Amino acid sequence: MPLSFVLVEPTRPANVGAAARAIKTMGFDQLILVNSTLHLEKEAHWLAHGATDILDNVKVVSSVEALRDNFDQLIATTARERGTPRQFLTPESLQETLVNQAGSVNRIALLFGRESSGLTNSELAICDLYSYVPLHADYPSLNLAQAVMVYSYALSQVNNRLRSISTKAEDGQLQALKSRTRNMLMQINSNEDPKLAQWLLDGMSLLGDRDCKMAHQLLNDISKKLD
Structure with missing residues (x-):
């Protein structure tokens, strides 16, 4: 890191x-x-x-x-x-x-x-x-x-x-999550409350590895439904 x-x-x-x-x-x-x-x-x-x-x-x-x-x-x-x-x-x-x-x-x-x-x-x-x-x-x-x-x-x-954790970071996973979220918010025309969208993105910046992976999976499921 x-x-x-x-x-x-x-x-x-x-x-x-x-x-x-x-x-x-x-x-x-x-x-x-x-x-x-x-x-x-x-x-x-x-x-x-x-x-x-x-x-x-x-x-x-x-x-x-x-x-x-x-x-x-x-x-x-x-x-x-x-x-x-x-x-x-x-x-x-x-x-x-x-x-x-x-x-x-x-x-x-x-x-x-x-x-x-x-x-x-x-x-x-x-x-x-x-x-x-x-x-x-x-x-x-x-x-x-x-x-x-x-x-x-x-x-x-x-x-x-x-040094005691054998973990190699996957480049850009957290930023990729935020980018996907922004795109999804645009897709559903969620532009009436920009402060709410910013609150969501700011919260994502705090996610640990496990929660980041789960959030990606949730976006996958939502995307399937939207498509």
Whole structure:
């Protein structure tokens, strides 16, 4: 289950270097930057401190949307929003979800937004899962490098646990389920309540392997009836 860390338009090279150091310390090796070349700055290399190989192999993409076709799951790290139907997972809950998806999800990208404003609403809409770090109310934010360290530590446990599971993920099974569901909703003209459709698709992003397979079977049965 390869996991890539994505920094969206970071503004400080020091944060890029510190993020590279954090992910290497926890056993990860893929850092992606969106619309940024700060990994080339000297300050980034100073802060990487032993992880300059991560910076040397950074992949740069033009937008969050450009990531969509290359990953089974896009996970947004963001502040928890009250009054939204989205489900926000803590790093620990995210760890459990990814372990349960070991057979249906392969390529994962974890997105961190801009230091000043985070991810935009349109970028959040592209993502499959949403995660936040519960913090003390009197000090409600982590800086970018700290957030990367928190998640790289928590998700390093995913790699440790999966080593004992002889499961090879079938590429795209979860995204295929969501795509089939979208097509079926269009087929039955279910466009009167887009929020309900989004709720259904968001829920599918949380399905474990067994439930994903059962949902595929259910769609097969529904398709036969519709045909």
